[in-house]
Amino acid sequence: MAEILIRDVAKTFGKTTIMQGVSLSILKGEFVVILGPSGCGKSTLLRLIAGLEEISSGEISIAGRVVNQLEPRERGCAMVFQNYALYPHMTVAENIGYALKVAGTPKAERNARVAATAKSVGLSDFLDRKPGQLSGGQRQRVAMARAIIREPKVFLFDEPLSNLDAKLRVQMRHEIRRIHNRIKATSVFVTHDQHEGMTLADRLVVMNKGTIEQVGTPQEIYDHPASLYVAGFIGSPAMNFLPGQLSAARRGVLLENGSLVPLAQMPDLADGHMVQIGVRPEHTTLAARGSGTIEVRVDMIEELGSGRLCNLLFEDIPLCALTEARPELAAGDAVGLLFDPGQIHLFDSATEKRVATRRVTASGRQMQANPA
Ligand SMILES: Nc1ncnc2c1ncn2[C@@H]1O[C@H](COP(=O)(O)OP(=O)(O)OP(=O)(O)O)[C@@H](O)[C@H]1O
């Protein structure tokens, strides 16, 4: 059953509509990550769920109850922010137990719950310290503990790790996922970091300019991006794109310079239809000059330690190939670039949406091989 149900929500600030047509169903116990670039409306969506902003139209329900008219404290959500917002003059124990104190929980019960919660996030040895005497990661754990102790129905996280250094970020990411696996509270986590989103999420929600572009598991979104936008946003280094037109006779896409990219399956679109081919850098291979799917020039090779990032130019379109081998190549060299035909994505140039390709099965029935 859906724990959070968002139905056709819009948000307007003054005369500016910054969000519209947002519908999303989040299951009980699910860890959902909202991903998107700066300004796309991630924090606003979280604040609408929490009740810190009022929705302009639509409906939000939490645990089966419409919460449009409810105050934030009546919604059963606990929010964890980027800046932790700890009380600097209180000890760790006082910070963690503050909500219980305000609610009038008896001291003995409060102390027991503070001790148990602190233990669950590894803070037992720090209960008497002030926030100023803690590291960034420890402060983040206090913020988590302060949310956990309220036993909320829903956790809302707004970029809680972005103030931490890279190593601590990964540690805290694991810790948040471990805590989630233990307490299984429904969680909505906002980030603009795709790696963080991919690794944390049961399901990802990709946002673009105040609307939802795609919802799916990280693998579904990586394998079947629904639009050019999602395809370019998810995956690092980013997917390569090449414009061209479908050629039924030659069973492929004809690029502007006359090169043909063969397709494993032809889509249900008219001959000559304008499309964009998408190929991820990890699904390309460098080949001898004259033997590639297309012919390119080397712009720059970057050493990654575990592999090499080959920055290439096709005419004036920059492309990227990921190789494990150390190619003996220098800037300006001409090489071939092969595409794995089973790993080619197609997008309609006009609508920018994914194009489904179909193949004919042995029984002659059409079957969707590459669902949009
Ligand atoms: N109180 C406000 N009044 C007017 N416009 C606002 C207000 N709050 C947010 N906005 C606008 O709404 C849009 C979405 O903002 P939001 O903070 O939700 O983005 P975000 O995805 O969280 O971005 P970031 O990754 O930078 O935190 C932005 O264009 C922002 O300028």
Ligand SMILES: [Mg+2]
């Ligand atoms: Mg934000």
